[in-house]
Amino acid sequence: MFKRLPLRLRSAAYALRGGFLIRPLLIAVFLGMCGAVLSAVEEAHPITAAWVPVTLFPSREDPQVAQAILSVIATSIMTVVSIVFAMLLMTLTLASMQFSPRILISFVRDRGTQWTLGIFLGTFSYCVAALPAARSMPAPFAPVATVAGAMMLALLCVGWLLFFIHHISQSISVNHIVDRIARETEQVIYELMPHMRGPYYRPTLTDHVPDEPEFPILNEVSGYIRFIDTGRLMQFARANHLCVRVTRSVGHFVPAGIPLLMVSRRSRLDRDRAVELTGAFDIGPMRTMQQDVEFGVIQIVDIALRAISPAINDPSTAISCIDQLTRILICWVGRIPPDSRIFNPPHVLRVVLPWIDFDGLLDTAIEQIRAYSTADAAVSLRLLRLLHDVSITVEDDALRGLLADRGVRVVEGCRSRLRPDDLARLEQRLAGLERMRGGRNNPSHHE
Numbered sequence: 001m002f003k004r005l006p007l008r009l010r011s012a013a014y015a016l017r018g019g020f021l022i023r024p025l026l027i028a029v030f031l032g033m034c035g036a037v038l039s040a041v042e043e044a045h046p047i048t049a050a051w052v053p054v055t056l057f058p059s060r061e062d063p064q065v066a067q068a069i070l071s072v073i074a075t076s077i078m079t080v081v082s083i084v085f086a087m088l089l090m091t092l093t094l095a096s097m098q099f100s101p102r103i104l105i106s107f108v109r110d111r112g113t114q115w116t117l118g119i120f121l122g123t124f125s126y127c128v129a130a131l132p133a134a135r136s137m138p139a140p141f142a143p144v145a146t147v148a149g150a151m152m153l154a155l156l157c158v159g160w161l162l163f164f165i166h167h168i169s170q171s172i173s174v175n176h177i178v179d180r181i182a183r184e185t186e187q188v189i190y191e192l193m194p195h196m197r198g199p200y201y202r203p204t205l206t207d208h209v210p211d212e213p214e215f216p217i218l219n220e221v222s223g224y225i226r227f228i229d230t231g232r233l234m235q236f237a238r239a240n241h242l243c244v245r246v247t248r249s250v251g252h253f254v255p256a257g258i259p260l261l262m263v264s265r266r267s268r269l270d271r272d273r274a275v276e277l278t279g280a281f282d283i284g285p286m287r288t289m290q291q292d293v294e295f296g297v298i299q300i301v302d303i304a305l306r307a308i309s310p311a312i313n314d315p316s317t318a319i320s321c322i323d324q325l326t327r328i329l330i331c332w333v334g335r336i337p338p339d340s341r342i343f344n345p346p347h348v349l350r351v352v353l354p355w356i357d358f359d360g361l362l363d364t365a366i367e368q369i370r371a372y373s374t375a376d377a378a379v380s381l382r383l384l385r386l387l388h389d390v391s392i393t394v395e396d397d398a399l400r401g402l403l404a405d406r407g408v409r410v411v412e413g414c415r416s417r418l419r420p421d422d423l424a425r426l427e428q429r430l431a432g433l434e435r436m437r438g439g440r441n442n443p444s445h446h447e
Helices: 002-017 022-044 046-051 063-098 101-108 111-133 144-171 174-192 230-239 271-278 293-307 315-333 358-372 377-392 397-414 420-434
Strands: 215-218 223-228 244-246 259-263 281-284 341-343 349-352
Touching: 022 111, 022 144, 063 101, 063 111, 063 144, 101 174, 101 293, 111 144, 144 174, 174 293, 174 315, 215 271, 230 244, 230 271, 230 341, 230 349, 259 271, 293 315, 293 358, 315 358, 315 377, 358 377, 358 397, 377 397, 377 420, 397 420
Parallel strands: 244 349
Antiparallel strands: 215 259, 223 281, 244 259, 341 349
16 A cells, blocks of 8 residues: 555646646645734734834724625636636636536646636635734734735735636647647657757667566556656566566556556466555546657647648648647657567566657648548648658658658548649648658748
8 A cells, every 4th residue: 555655646746736636736735824824913012013114104093994804806817717617618718618628637737727726815814814913902903014915916816817817828829729629738748758869879679578478467456657657667677586567558448457567477376466556657538748758749749630620621721730630750760669578677577657658649630621621632742741840850761751641641531622723732732751761951942
C-alpha cells in the first residue's frame, strides 16, 4: 500500500493541479486567513490603521459603516461568482459541442480561469473572515485597514472581471485552443524526450525476442495507462534479477484480467511483489497528458475532423489544425525517442517498453484527416506541406522516404475526387516531396 504512495501522489497532484479545486481553494483560504489575521492585528495594534487616508474612510468610530462595506462587497462578489460560473459552463458546453469533448481537459487546466475563481472566492472569504471584527459591543471597533484592504480587493475584482471576459473570449477561439493543445503536447515531448537528436543518431531496435519463457502479470484495474514509472520498474527488475516487458504503451486501455507485464522468472515473484510491480503504473478512467504525446495529437485531429465534416464544412479550421500538427511532428523528430530498452548493468536487459514511434504518431496525425479530406483540395495540399516541412528537418533518408510514401497516399486518395487543375497542384507539391527521398532539397516551394 505505502509503496504505491509516490505514484498516487503524483497522479493526484496532476489531476488536482489541472482542475477547479486546488488553486482556487488555496487562494480563497489564503485571502480568508489574511482577512482574519489583519483584523486581529489591527484590533491589537490600532496604530495599524493610521496609514489609511481619512478621505477614504472618514467614519473610523462607527463599526456599522465597516459592517455595511464588508457585507456589500461579499454579497456583490458572490453575485459575480455566479455569473463567472455561468459563463464558464457555457464556454465548456460550447467547446464540447463545437470542437471535441476531449479538449475540455485543456480548458479545465487553464490557469487564468483558476485564478479568476480563486480571487473572487478569496475576496468573499476575506470579507466574511473580517466581518466579525466590526462590532458595537462591548467596545465599538471598526477595522479600518481591513476594510481598506477589502475595498482594494473589490477594485481588483472589477479589473479581473474585465480580464476574464477578454480571456474567455480568446480561449473559445479555435486557433487559441489548438495552439494551447500543441504547446502542452510539446511540453510532454520535452519531458519525455529531453535530448536533441544529433546528425549521427541511429535508432535502436524495438523488437524484442525473449531468451527464456515469459510469465504474465495480470492487470487488476480496467483503465487507460496514464503514466509508467520506468525508474521503479528498472529498480525492481534489477533487485529481483528479472527482465520485465510491458505489454501495452501509455494511452492504451487495459481491461482487468489482461496481462499488463511479462516477466522472465515467475518463481521470483510472489503476490506482494507482483502488486509492487504493477504499482509502477498509473491507470485511470481517462487519458491524460502526463506521458501521452499521442493524446495531444488526437485532440487536434478531432477538431480537424469535425471541421471538415459535411455538417460544418470548415476547411480553414482543419488547415489550422494541420499547421499545429506540423510543429508537433517537427518537435518529435528533432529529439531522441525514449528508451524502449533499459539495461542495468550494461548489456543486461531489464525493462522493455513499447513507446509509440514516429510512424505511429504520423499515422495518428494524418491518416484520418487524409481519409476524410479526399474531396478537399485545400486540406490535402496542406497535408502535403506538412509532410514536406517535416521532411526538411529530417536527416534520415528512411524517414524522408516514409514521408514521401505518405504523400503518395494523399494524392492517390484524391485522384478520383478532385478536378484536374486541383490534382495538378497536388502532384506538383508531391514532386517536391519525392525529390527529398534521396537527399536534402531546397526548402522553398510554391504555396
